[in-house]
Structures are given as structure tokens and as C-alpha cells.
Amino acid sequence: MKRVRCGFTLIEVSLFLVITAAVFVGVAVGTQNSIFQQRYNDAVQNYVEFLRTIYSQVTNVQSESTGRSGWAIYGKLVTFNRNDEGGNAITSYNVIGRIGNASEGNVLKKLADLDANVVMDSKPVGFVENYTPRWASQIQDTASWNESEGEDKGYRLFTGALLIVRSPNTGTVYTYIYKYEYSLETVDNDAIDVDKAIAAGKNPFLYTKDGVEMNRLTDDSFRQEDVDFCVNPNGVDKSTLRRDIRIIKNARNASGIEMISDDDSRCGD
Numbered sequence: 001m002k003r004v005r006c007g008f009t010l011i012e013v014s015l016f017l018v019i020t021a022a023v024f025v026g027v028a029v030g031t032q033n034s035i036f037q038q039r040y041n042d043a044v045q046n047y048v049e050f051l052r053t054i055y056s057q058v059t060n061v062q063s064e065s066t067g068r069s070g071w072a073i074y075g076k077l078v079t080f081n082r083n084d085e086g087g088n089a090i091t092s093y094n095v096i097g098r099i100g101n102a103s104e105g106n107v108l109k110k111l112a113d114l115d116a117n118v119v120m121d122s123k124p125v126g127f128v129e130n131y132t133p134r135w136a137s138q139i140q141d142t143a144s145w146n147e148s149e150g151e152d153k154g155y156r157l158f159t160g161a162l163l164i165v166r167s168p169n170t171g172t173v174y175t176y177i178y179k180y181e182y183s184l185e186t187v188d189n190d191a192i193d194v195d196k197a198i199a200a201g202k203n204p205f206l207y208t209k210d211g212v213e214m215n216r217l218t219d220d221s222f223r224q225e226d227v228d229f230c231v232n233p234n235g236v237d238k239s240t241l242r243r244d245i246r247i248i249k250n251a252r253n254a255s256g257i258e259m260i261s262d263d264d265s266r267c268g269d
Helices: 009-060 107-113 194-199
Strands: 071-082 087-096 130-131 140-142 155-158 160-165 173-179 206-209 213-217 229-233 243-247 258-259
Touching: 009 071, 009 160, 009 173, 009 229, 009 243, 087 140, 107 160, 173 229
Parallel strands: none
Antiparallel strands: 071 087, 071 160, 087 130, 140 155, 140 229, 160 173, 206 213, 229 243, 243 258
């Protein structure tokens, strides 16, 4: 009588398990990559929306009143510092100044002459917003750390301040950028840190240079130029997957915010 073989051989079972495992790994990796890409896209879009909201708050201000007689809201200051964990500390503040006839000159001089500030009575005026990049991403500079600094953390955080203000005379919106460097240990004295300024009883726009009090509201400090923010999904990791978000020079509204293609990006190595 002919015997009929039942079941599978050890080789067949092994092949089945190997193929199943390979398919499972492929699906898992593909799903993980898809989730990572979706989170990265969300982080980029969320940061762009944050910047657009800042412009909207400046261009469509509901009321110029600050609740204090003789003062008006003229725009927004967005500071970019480094927090204690080595990540971004991004905060936006109202810029206020006196109501009156501004002097001759550009909008920075007009604001300086109207005592522009973000603090009154030892606290920020009006709505203050702290922004945290989503999914552990970072907002970085186009530059990387120099080897001479002894740091192996890839790219620098974006540090500085964005000033988006309306002219007291015409209402025209102007965009300025203030950039500074920071050391590995602490933020340099050039940083605009509102909390530290409040603690010291100073105007955040003022600083001391060679023993003389200076006002940052000048073309030497705040400049009109393109500014590139590099959104890195891997934080301090030296990832080349960095999306360039650019605010073009002389941006008047949210249309001046551009998502740059890889071919024109300034966020590469």
C-alpha cells in the first residue's frame, strides 16, 4: 500500500517562518517610516502655521489699545533661545510704544523714539505665547557646530529674535531679524531674554556695550534680510532631512513665508 505523507517538513516550516518574518519586518519598517514622515510633515506645517499666526496678529490687530492710556501695540517680538534641556525656547510678545508723532527715519528709529518695549510694570504686556516644535523636532540654524568648539551635536539651534512691526505713521508691516551666537554653556549677553531683562529691571531692547547703554532697535542689530529656519525631525542628530522654512526679505505678511525645495535649500550639509 502506498503511504500518503502528511504535514510539512522541517525545511518547509523554516522557509515559511523566514518569509513570514521578512514580510512582518518589511511592514513594520514601512509603517514606522510612514509614521515618522507624517510626524515630520506635521512638525513642519505646525511651525509654518505658528509663523503665519504671528503675521496675522500683527496685520489684523483687533485693537491697538494696551489697556494703558497713551500706549499702543505695534507688533510682535519672537525670541529664539536655548532651554535648559538644550532644545528650543521660542516665545512671542507684544511690542508696545507710546502714542504720538514719530520722528523721521525708518520704523526702528520711530519705535525707539516712542519707547518701544515688550514689558511694562515688570511684566510682559498682553498675550504671551510659548511655542514648542512638535514631535521632538528642532528649529535650527543653517550652520553646524565648528569642530574647534569641541561639540559633536550636529547643527546649531536657531538663536536670535524676529521683529514684525507696523509703522506708527503708515501701518506698513516690516520684518526684521536679529541673530546672535551662544556658547556651549550659556547664552551670550547679546541674547534677547525677556525673563532675564525683567529680573534685571531692564528693557529687553537695551544692552550695555563698553559701559554704554545701547538700544538694539537699530539697523546694526535688527536687519532686513532673508531668514532661513531649518526644521530637523531628529533634534540634535546630524540628519540631512532638514526642511528650509524661509521668511523673505521685506516680508509684509504671511505670504512672505516660503517652504523651500531641496534644490534651493540652505539647510544642507
